[in-house]
Amino acid sequence: MLAQRIDALETISREFPYDPVVFTCGATSREMAHIDRRPNHLYVVDSMGLVSSIVLGLSLSLDEAPINRCVGVEGDGGMLMNMNALSTIGYLQPRKLLLIVLDNESYASTGGQPTFTDKLDLAAIAESCGLKTWKAEDVPGLRKALASAVEVDGPGFIHMKIAPGNTSVPLLLDDPVTLGYGFSMWLKTRLAG
Amino acid sequence: MSMREEGCAAVIDGLEKIGLDFLIHIPDSYGAPVVKHFQDHSAVRCFSVAREEEGIGIAAGLALGGKKGVLFYQDVGLGNSMVALTTFAMSYHMPMLILAIRRGGFGEFNSAVHTFSEHAIRMVESMNIKAFVLDYRVPVAQWPQAILRAHEYIHLTHRPVVVFLNLKE
Numbered sequence: 001m002l003a004q005r006i007d008a009l010e011t012i013s014r015e016f017p018y019d020p021v022v023f024t025c026g027a028t029s030r031e032m033a034h035i036d037r038r039p040n041h042l043y044v045v046d047s048m049g050l051v052s053s054i055v056l057g058l059s060l061s062l063d064e065a066p067i068n069r070c071v072g073v074e075g076d077g078g079m080l081m082n083m084n085a086l087s088t089i090g091y092l093q094p095r096k097l098l099l100i101v102l103d104n105e106s107y108a109s110t111g112g113q114p115t116f117t118d119k120l121d122l123a124a125i126a127e128s129c130g131l132k133t134w135k136a137e138d139v140p141g142l143r144k145a146l147a148s149a150v151e152v153d154g155p156g157f158i159h160m161k162i163a164p165g166n167t168s169v170p171l172l173l174d175d176p177v178t179l180g181y182g183f184s185m186w187l188k189t190r191l192a193g
Numbered sequence: 194m195s196m197r198e199e200g201c202a203a204v205i206d207g208l209e210k211i212g213l214d215f216l217i218h219i220p221d222s223y224g225a226p227v228v229k230h231f232q233d234h235s236a237v238r239c240f241s242v243a244r245e246e247e248g249i250g251i252a253a254g255l256a257l258g259g260k261k262g263v264l265f266y267q268d269v270g271l272g273n274s275m276v277a278l279t280t281f282a283m284s285y286h287m288p289m290l291i292l293a294i295r296r297g298g299f300g301e302f303n304s305a306v307h308t309f310s311e312h313a314i315r316m317v318e319s320m321n322i323k324a325f326v327l328d329y330r331v332p333v334a335q336w337p338q339a340i341l342r343a344h345e346y347i348h349l350t351h352r353p354v355v356v357f358l359n360l361k362e
Binding site: 051 | 240243244246248257277285
């Protein structure tokens with residue numbers, strides 16, 4: 001049985017308590033902020049598809065910093081929207097980048113309209129671009145993939161199939177500038193050691 | 194010296210004054226000497242992206258990590274960039290310098306492209322994104338200082354700034 005998104009998010013959050021983690025918009029950021037809000041999280045409340053590019057910039061800027069991983073959490077719809085980011089990541093080979101795509105084969109935040117990923121293999125696409133890939137279909141599988149991914153230099157890509165639908169949680173209504181400022185202050189403090 | 198050569202030399206001078214770490218670009222024939230200069234630069238990482246909004250995300254990530262990234266692409270690319278610029282760079286207060294090479298304006302030969310580019314400056318300003326224009330009205334000798342000041346301005350305002358450059362004859 002496929003995992004709920006919220007269970008995958010909780011697992012990811014626990015795995016990276018001291019590294020920057022950037023979450024995609026809609027239900028992903030809402031569910032994450034609701035169950036385990038942390039200062040090392042950057043919630044991108046709109047800008048669908050941009051997470052992979054933001055985390056690429058972070059990874060390039062923090063290449064020499066005392067940070068283990070720069071993690072991006074994207075959905076299948078968001079990944080399809082900015083698929084060219086995979087080619088840029090593959091070309092630049094940022095070693096600290098880890099992109100996790102939670103794939104429910106639908107635009108869950110807008111009513112569950114289907115994406116293409118029942119027929120497309122996002123991991124195969126990422127691999128062909130030069131990313132190291134792992135697949136997971138449940139939470140134990142995700143834990144195993146995360147454990148493997150942090151053992152080697154990236155860029156890494158974890159593709160996890162999850163159940164369709166969302167967990168009912170409150171909207172994330174913070175002013176984006178406070179979300180960005182909070183994350184930025186956490187990162188400065190973290191880098192100051 | 195042609196306008197293209199003079200303008201590109203001034204842009205290079207301005208970017209050197211900034212001390213940038215990354216130049217993110219989408220190729221343009223008029224701006225090619227600038228890209229070439231930074232491709233050969235030992236202290237700057239210079240790479241292209243497939244689409245402009247991707248560059249906005251990368252530049253935002255660089256800014257969050259404390260690095261200086263500058264975007265360099267045609268003004269038509271601002272159309273592709275606008276959602277990322279407004280919903281992320283503006284909304285999250287990301288300092289970011291974009292040098293947009295004019296496709297409209299004096300010297301533009303392509304009727305199709307100026308249909309967009311003639312309105313690009315107003316489009317940017319209508320989103321409350323600060324725009325400066327460097328063209329025949331500003332002596333080229335002043336361009337490096339203008340680019341440096343625009344870079345200071347992104348940090349003073351915590352916002353993206355677009356500098357339009359007309360490198361055409």
